[in-house]
Amino acid sequence: MRRVALAIFTAACLVATPGVAGIASAFGNTVLSRYSDGGWVKHWFNPDGTYTALFSDGRRLTANWRVDGDRICLSNIRPNMLIPRFCTAMIEAEVGDTWHSRDPLGRRVQNVLLAGRQ
Numbered sequence: 001m002r003r004v005a006l007a008i009f010t011a012a013c014l015v016a017t018p019g020v021a022g023i024a025s026a027f028g029n030t031v032l033s034r035y036s037d038g039g040w041v042k043h044w045f046n047p048d049g050t051y052t053a054l055f056s057d058g059r060r061l062t063a064n065w066r067v068d069g070d071r072i073c074l075s076n077i078r079p080n081m082l083i084p085r086f087c088t089a090m091i092e093a094e095v096g097d098t099w100h101s102r103d104p105l106g107r108r109v110q111n112v113l114l115a116g117r118q
Contacts, residue, residue: 023067025094030114044117 023045031043039056045065046052051074053061063074073087093099098112 023072025113029095029116030118032112032114034110036108042118
């Protein structure tokens with residue numbers, strides 16, 4: 001559950017300015033989130049509003065994303081979680097950029113936007 005919550009938080013921290021144009025750098029690319037314990041999560045955003053995450057242990061997560069002002073929100077999260085919707089502020093990121101963020105439990109994670117679907 002902790003990693004699922006982190007995946008949602010990390011993925012939502014990816015994008016740039018408000019509006020769909022701000023998330024365009026994620027389309028066709030991979031957001032890789034690395035945990036200090038060696039685990040990782042790959043995140044994929046699609047132009048049709050769908051989102052998928054793959055965990056290093058093989059688990060998968062799906063959701064729908066949408067821009068809400070200066071935030072990006074994930075909803076219809078599957079498998080079901082304790083929260084039905086998660087929103088966070090957007091930040092700028094281009095291929096090759098790295099940034100740190102924290103999950104809802106306060107754990108630190110390092111993210112990188114990778115070229116292509118990996």
